Amino acid sequence: MNWDDTTDATAAERLVGSVADREDQAVEAALRPKDLDEFIGQEKVREQLDLVLRAARARGATADHVLLSGAPGLGKTTLSMIIAAEMEAPIRITSGPAIQHAGDLAAILSSLQEGEVLFLDEIHRMSRPAEEMLYMAMEDFRVDVIVGKGPGATAIPLELPPFTLVGATTRAGLLPPPLRDRFGFTAHMEFYEPAELQRVVHRSAALLDVEIGAEGAAEIAGRSRGTPRIANRLLRRVRDYAQVKADGVITREIASAALAVYEVDARGLDRLDRAVLEALLKLFGGGPVGLSTLAVAVGEERETVEEVAEPFLVREGLLARTPRGRVATPAAWAHLGLTPPGSAAGGGSGQQDLFGA
Numbered sequence: 001m002n003w004d005d006t007t008d009a010t011a012a013e014r015l016v017g018s019v020a021d022r023e024d025q026a027v028e029a030a031l032r033p034k035d036l037d038e039f040i041g042q043e044k045v046r047e048q049l050d051l052v053l054r055a056a057r058a059r060g061a062t063a064d065h066v067l068l069s070g071a072p073g074l075g076k077t078t079l080s081m082i083i084a085a086e087m088e089a090p091i092r093i094t095s096g097p098a099i100q101h102a103g104d105l106a107a108i109l110s111s112l113q114e115g116e117v118l119f120l121d122e123i124h125r126m127s128r129p130a131e132e133m134l135y136m137a138m139e140d141f142r143v144d145v146i147v148g149k150g151p152g153a154t155a156i157p158l159e160l161p162p163f164t165l166v167g168a169t170t171r172a173g174l175l176p177p178p179l180r181d182r183f184g185f186t187a188h189m190e191f192y193e194p195a196e197l198q199r200v201v202h203r204s205a206a207l208l209d210v211e212i213g214a215e216g217a218a219e220i221a222g223r224s225r226g227t228p229r230i231a232n233r234l235l236r237r238v239r240d241y242a243q244v245k246a247d248g249v250i251t252r253e254i255a256s257a258a259l260a261v262y263e264v265d266a267r268g269l270d271r272l273d274r275a276v277l278e279a280l281l282k283l284f285g286g287g288p289v290g291l292s293t294l295a296v297a298v299g300e301e302r303e304t305v306e307e308v309a310e311p312f313l314v315r316e317g318l319l320a321r322t323p324r325g326r327v328a329t330p331a332a333w334a335h336l337g338l339t340p341p342g343s344a345a346g347g348g349s350g351q352q353d354l355f356g357a
């Protein structure tokens with residue numbers, strides 16, 4: 001396996017919630033399901049992928065190129081490794097931002113072994129010339145290497161061994177159609193159901209050798225924003241709490257108390273999410289307010305508010321993005337226990353017990 005440092009760094013930047021550390025990445029690798037049977041949820045994707053891979057194996061051929069799209073932490077990197085494992089093929093890992101020049105890509109492609117899986121993370125962030133080289137490589141297993149400059153430059157065609165490209169993106173909409181069309185199979189990963197996340201928590205707890213009850217697992221699952229990576233992260237924080245404050249066993253009460261300490265509320269909102277909502281409600285009367293103004297109010301970068309906090313708040317129906325700016329929904333007022341201005345009810349009832357302890 002060939003780990004590319006750049007991939008690690010960018011994956012860490014995009015971790016939902018707090019910044020990932022080395023421990024995070026090491027544990028994450030240890031908790032990755034190794035084959036399709038171990039992979040929880042995403043039934044449709046699993047069934048379809050299983051067919052694609054089985055058929056390729058039966059033909060003794062290399063599997064078709066696969067595009068995986070979906071929010072951070074839903075299992076794209078994990079699935080790419082599973083594809084290689086199921087095909088009993090080696091895997092090479094790189095990412096769009098790591099490929100600045102077409103030459104970088106040519107070097108990688110020409111060193112692939114027959115049948116190898118090339119995992120290209122953040123494929124939407126590749127440079128234009130590299131993208132165009134990739135079109136030809138995907139379709140004809142051939143690249144043109146340009147030698148020389150100006151009028152004297154010549155293109156030397158280079159044959160490539162058949163390989164499987166697995167592209168991953170959090171932003172499928174940003175992929176140019178010619179690139180998207182060259183994938184034989186596209187899997188869109190959905191957020192996970194609470195019952196599926198509960199299974200993720202149980203599986204990880206067993207691997208980490210942590211004792212946990214069904215209710216404790218459900219409590220963690222319910223606050224994990226539909227995302228296995230967050231479920232695993234919360235599990236580890238709750239484990240810490242259970243070890244220090246109790247006998248190490250995770251019950252519903254322990255999970256709930258621990259998550260209150262880490263400021264993850266009953267609905268899975270963390271400190272940043274609540275800061276954004278509170279600013280929107282208390283400073284701007286529920287909006288509409290521009291993204292930049294909102295970001296300044298919470299002392300965060302515009303991008304952090306837009307890419308880290310907002311997608312979840314929108315999905316939860318707490319915030320709406322309108323042409324005039326960000327607007328809070330009635331559910332947002334209710335969640336923070338505040339009364340919208342001009343509503344009949346007299347005065348805010350004060351902060352609810354958000355953490356559900």
Ligand SMILES: Nc1ncnc2c1ncn2[C@@H]1O[C@H](COP(=O)(O)OP(=O)(O)OP(=O)(O)O)[C@@H](O)[C@H]1O
Pocket residue numbers: 011014015027028029031032033038039040041042071072073074075076077078079170200228229232
């Ligand atoms: N279906 C699943 N079953 C069990 N665990 C899972 C599943 N999907 C993801 N995980 C766990 O969640 C963690 C994050 O998954 P992964 O790194 O594959 O996400 P990703 O989609 O590549 O995220 P990013 O977009 O940030 O790169 C992994 O450690 C893995 O153990």
Ligand SMILES: [Mg+2]
Pocket residue numbers: 011076077078121168
């Ligand atoms: Mg990934």
